Amino acid sequence: MEHRLNNVDDFLMYLPVEKNYSENTLRGYTYDWGCYQKFLVSYNRSLELTDLTTSTSRRFIQDQVINYKVKPRALHRRISCLKSFSQYCLKENYISI
Incomplete structure (x- = not known):
């Protein structure tokens, strides 16, 4: 069974079109999301967007x-990925503050 966090695919398609992110950044963000989802699954956390917390x-x-x-550079990218996804979800009204 494949586990997917809600709206991640839409987010990853949004980045090159709306934000003009490079292919390298997209590969990094895709990998980062895989790590995050693996973490959520391994600790039996929900993959529902509304259940994610800071x-x-x-x-x-x-x-x-x-x-x-994880080295600082990769860690900063993972943090940036999470922030960008949060901003995207707010912009698209998937979540609210």
């Missing part, structure tokens, strides 16, 4: 540093 995102970042020794 606390869960912080735990993901901590997990990446502690368990995977």
Whole structure:
């Protein structure tokens, strides 16, 4: 069974068209989302957009540093990916503050 976080595919299609992100950034963001989704599944967290919290995102970042020794540059990209996705979801009214 494939696990997918809601609206990620739309977000990844939005980036090159609306934000003019490079192919390299898109590959990185796609990988980052895979890591995030793997984290959510491995800790039995919901993949529903409305269930995601800042606390869960912080735990993901901590997990990446502690368990995977992710380098600062990749870590900053993962944080940027999460922020961009949050902004996209707000813009599209998928979530509200």
